[in-house]
Amino acid sequence: MRVVLAGGGVIALLTAIECVSAGHEVIVADQADIPFSGATSFDRHRVLRALHPGDLATTAAAVSAHHAWIELERLLSTRFYEQVGALTAIDAEKAAAARELLTAAGSKAEVFGAGELADAFPHAGFHPGTGAVLESYAGVLLADRVLAACAGRLRWHAHAELHPHRKVVGVDADRAEVRLADGGILRGDAVLLAAGPWSRELLAPELSRELVLHRQTMLYCDVPPADAAAWAATPAITSLGTPGGAWLVPPVAGTPLKLSAASACRVVDDVVGGTAPSWWREHLIDTFAALIPGFRRDWLVDTRDCHYLARRSTLGPMLAVLGDRVLSYAACGGSSFKFAPLIARSLAARLTGADPAPTGLEPLDRPLIRASGVHPTRPALRGVS
Ligand SMILES: Cc1cc2nc3c(=O)[nH]c(=O)nc-3n(C[C@H](O)[C@H](O)[C@H](O)COP(=O)(O)OP(=O)(O)OC[C@H]3O[C@@H](n4cnc5c(N)ncnc54)[C@H](O)[C@@H]3O)c2cc1C
Structure with a gap:
């Protein structure tokens, strides 16, 4: 499959790595550099702590994330997790x-x-x-190093294309394609919008109002x-x-x-x-x-x-199913970086038609809108052609 990803932060880059590791092709388009120093993910550090008081499922998911980051250090041959x-x-x-x-x-x-x-x-x-x-x-993830390692891996991967400075301005959920500010179109079998704090610009008012x-x-x-x-x-x-x-x-x-x-x-x-x-x-x-x-x-x-x-309702992230294999993941503050390996695994499975394993993270296991069939939710997107 060919998966188009809008955004070059930790969510899109790790999802792209998951997809190419499973034998799929990816196209990553960011409005700026990849990685972009203005992205939320681009900081010196992000913290991974497991404790979510009173919540065993989320605490257990954070412990899984701890192990997933150690695996990723091996996969990407880079040290970025200071335990x-x-x-x-x-x-x-x-x-x-x-x-x-x-x-x-x-x-x-x-x-x-x-x-x-x-x-x-x-x-x-x-x-x-x-x-x-x-x-x-638990410990500290060296966030900018994580992004550089992911982008470096994708840049040289035969099944990955990186498109920096190509802003996505519209999405066709039926055709699984995105329209770019420069007039170009990127077409795939699946699309992920992972535009971080800019996500509202790509969503219809009924979804963006939620954020x-x-x-x-x-x-x-x-x-x-x-x-x-x-x-x-x-x-x-x-x-x-x-x-x-x-x-x-x-x-x-x-x-x-x-x-x-x-x-x-x-x-x-x-x-x-x-x-x-x-x-x-x-x-x-x-x-x-x-x-x-x-x-x-x-x-x-x-x-x-x-x-x-x-x-608005949960203070957490929001996964929205916009069409058959067209998803939007709006990450949240506080925890979306540490959970990114679990989020990426789950999103990659949904995008490529595999069964996503339960993560223990509510928004991933129960997305906001469950579209049925092949032609759903056309009006859910702004800029649909
Ligand atoms: C102060 C602060 C502290 C935090 N601390 C932690 C922590 O300790 N632990 C933790 O787990 N999480 C933490 N977080 C949350 C975490 O950093 C974010 O949830 C996560 O990095 C978001 O990643 P992302 O890939 O979704 O978004 P981003 O990293 O923002 O990436 C989005 C990318 O999309 C691109 N883009 C946007 N619009 C378009 C478009 N139209 N077309 C193409 N590209 C586009 C942007 O240029 C950007 O590169 C913190 C957040 C903040 C603000």
Whole structure:
């Protein structure tokens, strides 16, 4: 089969790898470079933690994703998964239940009381009195390296074509073809739209209305040399236990320390550049100055804003079946990168007519619109010819 993929982020690239690995042909078209530094996937790191409190299926899926990333490192002959673990601040009374959940999902976990946490990670700045759960089947994915490795593999693959700077402006769900801004048409047997935060532009209003656009500011820091060893031995901290939802990614594999918080995330109308506005930068500087001992603004080496979509009703991703083997996957913030190998496997199976194995991830196993027959949902797309 010939599969056309719109987008060159982690979802499209890993789905393309799945398809060519199964013997199919792929055509990947992105509006910009492949990979594109403005894509949501293009950052120094993304965190993989397994714990989804109170949700065994999703926690087990995250443990599967952990193993899938290790397999992908082998397949792509590139090191991009730093298994430094993940630490989540959690109330003492909920910590034991979280450890049991992780154990049931096949992951190892350790509980820290408030005193132990402050002793083990004095440099990290947890909210006073908080405890934590440390998972070992977790860590940091070097996101830009993942994209470069995928694009490199596809660029030289006999059954893959990469089309950078070819923006998709319309999709014909009946013919499984996409129309490009330059007037060209890419025709396949199946189509995947994986346009990240730009997904709404390709969907009809009834679907795009379901998706809410968010923008989040991040700080990138160089830690002082005296603290470098302590930071190098720090897991990804997905929650410092503060009311504002502060989190950090340690400086692994030569990357800077990354700091952000749920409080630096806001709903916006459009994707507009990646420059962090000064108000949001100062908000994060103030947040972390109050948390991390010795934190100073001259640690800062860069700032960036990133966009993501979330489905209004679930705050998660949205898989929509637009036609027979024509899909749209609108990824979400927080977890679509770590789950990308499972998402890609499932999407590739649907696109190529194989039975997708259950992933344990609700939006994948139960897509939004189930089209029946060969000529469904023509009006679901804007720009249908
Ligand atoms: C601040 C922040 C932190 C995050 N942290 C984590 C984390 O720790 N763990 C985790 O698992 N996830 C995390 N995420 C979420 C994760 O990064 C995203 O869900 C994921 O990277 C989205 O991948 P994607 O391929 O769908 O989209 P993208 O990476 O945005 O790729 C979409 C691509 O489509 C292209 N495109 C768009 N429109 C068109 C068009 N019309 N024609 C052709 N090409 C087009 C774009 O140029 C782009 O290259 C985070 C997100 C944010 C914003």
